[in-house]
Amino acid sequence: MKVLIVEDDPLHRSYLHEAVNAALPECDTVIEAENGTVGEKLARDHKSAHIVMDLQMANRNGIEAARTIWKERPETRILFWSNYSDEAYVRGVSRIVPDGAAYGYVLKSASDERLKLALRSIFIESQCVIDREVRGLQQKSLGQTNGFTDSEYEILVDIALGLTDRAIAKRRGLSLRSVQNRLQQLYDKLDVYQSGGDDHEDGRFNLRARAVTVAFLRKLLNYSALERAEAELQEWLDGK
Amino acid sequence: MKVLIVEDDPLHRSYLHEAVNAALPECDTVIEAENGTVGEKLARDHKSAHIVMDLQMANRNGIEAARTIWKERPETRILFWSNYSDEAYVRGVSRIVPDGAAYGYVLKSASDERLKLALRSIFIESQCVIDREVRGLQQKSLGQTNGFTDSEYEILVDIALGLTDRAIAKRRGLSLRSVQNRLQQLYDKLDVYQSGGDDHEDGRFNLRARAVTVAFLRKLLNYSALERAEAELQEWLDGK
DNA sequence: CGCCGTCTTGCGTAAACCCGCAGCTTGTTG
DNA sequence: CAACAAGCTGCGGGTTTACGCAAGACGGCG
Known part of the structure; x- marks a missing residue:
């Protein structure tokens, strides 16, 4: 099993690397990309890889990258790992996720434990994992009450x-x-x-x-x- | 000598902590705050402390915090450590820095070496250190050419x-x-x-x-x- | 089928906006 | 002081917005 990490920040990148190693012993290779463009390229080169993706990146942001990746290979599993739960991000993500794809949205403020659980749920069990806080937004925004059409x-x-x-x-x-x-x-x-x-x-x-x-x-x-x-x-x- | 670190992100915070220890052996205590509000409070409690401050924080952002701190004690030395060099930030900072205060603006993408140098220059030598990239913006924005009044x-x-x-x-x-x-x-x-x-x-x-x-x-x-x-x-x- | 709610469209009006023109007040410079 | 650039202000008019009113269009439901 391969995992591709797409993340701007070197500190966060190496943290993720460790987290992946700890949570997924069955993973034998971890690849890193420091922006969306490189991420897309590496995703093309390693077609079987699961992806952990930051949303906010300077060069090419995570939503863009995820969109092209999913366009080429809709069954790719992607875990979004973001600092924020802006409705704009949430909406942006749910707009591009293919039908039936397994994906996740975890905040950077989540605990190590939560992150590891999410990694296993998505990459091993193919389950969607949406952070509680994000989930709240999603429902509010989809439900008509107080939400936007x-x-x-x-x-x-x-x-x-x-x-x-x-x-x-x-x-x-x-x-x-x-x-x-x-x-x-x-x-x-x-x-x-x-x-x-x-x-x-x-x-x-x-x-x-x-x-x-x-x-x-x-x-x-x-x-x-x-x-x-x-x-x-x-x-x-x-x-x- | 005391140093106060005001920074959202735990990873960055501990990285800063280490950097301060390495760059400033004469520093005996390092205090940490995880948002602007706490930062202000700790700055009040430790009046002699030099400060390293992140700009983008959820609770109360760095510019706000720095403003109130400088209002109470204009000679405080502050090093801003930020991910971005948006003109909006640069302008925001230069608007609030007191006359003659020593401060710095270093990007998070800078090397360890650069960060350490900046720490020493500001906290020991009382010199202003502005990242090259930021400096460029500053001049362009102050000079009338292509800049905004x-x-x-x-x-x-x-x-x-x-x-x-x-x-x-x-x-x-x-x-x-x-x-x-x-x-x-x-x-x-x-x-x-x-x-x-x-x-x-x-x-x-x-x-x-x-x-x-x-x-x-x-x-x-x-x-x-x-x-x-x-x-x-x-x-x-x-x-x- | 008729009733009803939601969405679309046209008409018309008052207000706000964009901007050229021209007269004034300043601060600067030779 | 004269000359000139830069900014403030009023006038006037063409365009765009905001929005009430009312007439269709479409879909669901008893």
Whole structure:
């Protein structure tokens, strides 16, 4: 059995290496990659390897890497090991996981024990292991209560990218008015009207910009999500 | 001599601990804090301590902590040890460093040797040590070429927060038109008109929102900067 | 089938935004 | 002091947003 570790930080990398050795005596080779690009390449070279992947990496982030890896080989087992449980990450991951694939999401703050258990569950037993905290987010976001529809999330990303209503309409194949409807829906859910709605109206917000900020502060968006969305946008722009 | 380590990540924390021991034999006590809040408290308790501080921490980030520490004791020597050299961080740090204070900014990717040298230079020799990469940013941002004025940065933050032109005018004591002037200036510098300015005009951007996005992608803004700005905004809103 | 909720679309309006033009106040420089 | 650059401000107008109102379209359900 082979395990591929994809992780930015040398300290974390060697920690992972040890953890893998301790948790999986049946594993005979451990390979390391220090960014997403190298990770993809090594995954291609070692087709049987299971993967432990950091999400936040400078060169090419974990979600990107995982997507191309899964595209080539959907049955690959990947354990995401991340510092954060931003909804943006969680959403990003669940968007790309293939049907029936075994994967995991464990926070770096988890104990050694938890990490080892997760390693064994996923790589040996093919079971999904999602950190409790992450799991909570996932359910809240999928359940309609307090969560965001895909269409709402989509339009959030679009205004975060800085598109006009018209451009969004064109991109998503909607009328102008429909786009604006979704925006209102979004504004409602993000509670953008806060602080100033009742008394004097002088401190009002620019709803569009405020929505993006609030989403950022709530970790619905983060840098990595923006980066991905921007790449998709450019692709679309080039494709006419 | 005492050294206080303020760092989120247990692995990094113990690495730092060792590095301090190795670089500073004259140091007899090393104290550790796992977030900014605790760091502030321990800094108060151990007034003579030099500090090594991580910037990105979940609970209370390094810039906040450093600010209150320096407010109480401006001669404290602080070495910032960070994963990133986002302009937002660099700007945030240089905004709060007291006149004549000795401080340092070293990236986590630096070698052991570099870290040790920095520790000695700052804590023993009272010299400022700024990582080469960070230094580059600093100069570019202070020099007018390609850099952003304080007023431009200020208005960038304001629209990122989602304020209306009118609200910004009130907050900064300007006329509406002046605010809009600065905005145009900002749009120019951020090169927001890209892609579509020449040929067909269908893929246009909402300049205001686009500016924020571009700033994010260029790391002029990041989560921590937004968080701080939001706190200041709330303060201002409360103060009428 | 008819009723109902959700989603889409068009029309219309008030507000906000982007920005060219031009007059003023400053600080700087020869 | 004259000249000039840089920033602030008001005016005016074209465009984009935010959103109420109301008329279809579609799917589920009794």
